[in-house]
Amino acid sequence: MSLPRVLSFHLILMLSAFTGAADGYYNSGWKECIYSSHDLSDMVMIVNYIFNKDVFLQFNSTVGEFVGYTELGVKNAQRLNSDGTAQQERAEVERFCKHNAKNRQSAIADKTVAPQVKLSSVNPAGSRHPAVLMCSAYHFYPQRIKVTWLKDNTPVKSDVTSTEELPNGDWYYQIHSELEYTPKSGEKISCMVDHAGLKKPIIVDWDPSLPESERNKIAIGASGLVLGVIIAAAGLIYYKKKSAGRILVPT
Ligand SMILES: *[C@@H]1O[C@H](CO)[C@@H](O)[C@H](O)[C@H]1NC(C)=O
Numbered sequence: 657m658s659l660p661r662v663l664s665f666h667l668i669l670m671l672s673a674f675t676g677a678a679d680g681y682y683n684s685g686w687k688e689c690i691y692s693s694h695d696l697s698d699m700v701m702i703v704n705y706i707f708n709k710d711v712f713l714q715f716n717s718t719v720g721e722f723v724g725y726t727e728l729g730v731k732n733a734q735r736l737n738s739d740g741t742a743q744q745e746r747a748e749v750e751r752f753c754k755h756n757a758k759n760r761q762s763a764i765a766d767k768t769v770a771p772q773v774k775l776s777s778v779n780p781a782g783s784r785h786p787a788v789l790m791c792s793a794y795h796f797y798p799q800r801i802k803v804t805w806l807k808d809n810t811p812v813k814s815d816v817t818s819t820e821e822l823p824n825g826d827w828y829y830q831i832h833s834e835l836e837y838t839p840k841s842g843e844k845i846s847c848m849v850d851h852a853g854l855k856k857p858i859i860v861d862w863d864p865s866l867p868e869s870e871r872n873k874i875a876i877g878a879s880g881l882v883l884g885v886i887i888a889a890a891g892l893i894y895y896k897k898k899s900a901g902r903i904l905v906p907t
Pocket residue numbers: 700702716717718719
């Protein structure tokens with residue numbers, strides 16, 4: 657495809673700016689493909705020709721032809737609309753915009769990464785309830801996600817606070833939701849997370865028994881206690897045996 661003549665014309669203008677004029681001239685041009693529907697049916701292509709920040713000539717694929725906004729733009733629009741360039745640009749919607757959008761869609765937009773879900777207990781300071789649970793979903797894409805709290809498999813809405821989906825800065829997102837509650841015996845609390853990357857929602861039930869690190873601390877403490885008791889008992893037995901062997905001599 658040959659470059660539209662208007663662009664090469666301004667490239668010459670730019671050269672003259674570089675060869676000594678005090679104020680520079682700025683010529684630029686860009687092509688944009690705008691769409692929001694997944695099937696690309698609303699694709700619009702815009703080609704702008706800009707001189708010193710003013711658009712003087714534009715091709716808008718919805719309009720279907722070049723439109724000029726200055727005397728120079730109007731002159732060029734007439735030429736480009738009659739010499740076959742406008743026809744070429746109309747075909748660019750398929751060849752350039754839709755072709756690239758399809759590739760991007762399959763390589764980026766349609767990719768999903770399922771979240772990893774963690775349920776933990778947090779300090780209830782400042783809460784009206786004695787217990788606060790936090791459900792965190794990490795490393796998911798795309799942004800849209802649904803975090804729901806369940807009490808005995810029934811969704812709860814009250815006493816729930818959640819962050820937005822927070823961007824990690826590496827394409828992935830994370831979100832954190834807190835539930836304030838008053839523990840009841842036999843009640844099952846769960847966090848349910850649904851996301852495009854999942855075949856069915858992840859449901860994590862809260863296990864109110866102590867976490868492993870706490871269990872380890874208790875085990876270490878208990879072994880210490882047992883050891884101490886054994887040593888103390890051995891000492892006592894030794895002492896008793898020794899004092900039993902001694903004969904008291906009357907004075
Ligand atoms: C393209 O043209 C259509 C129809 O005139 C208009 O609605 C739309 O806003 C134009 N797009 C741009 C970016 O100028």
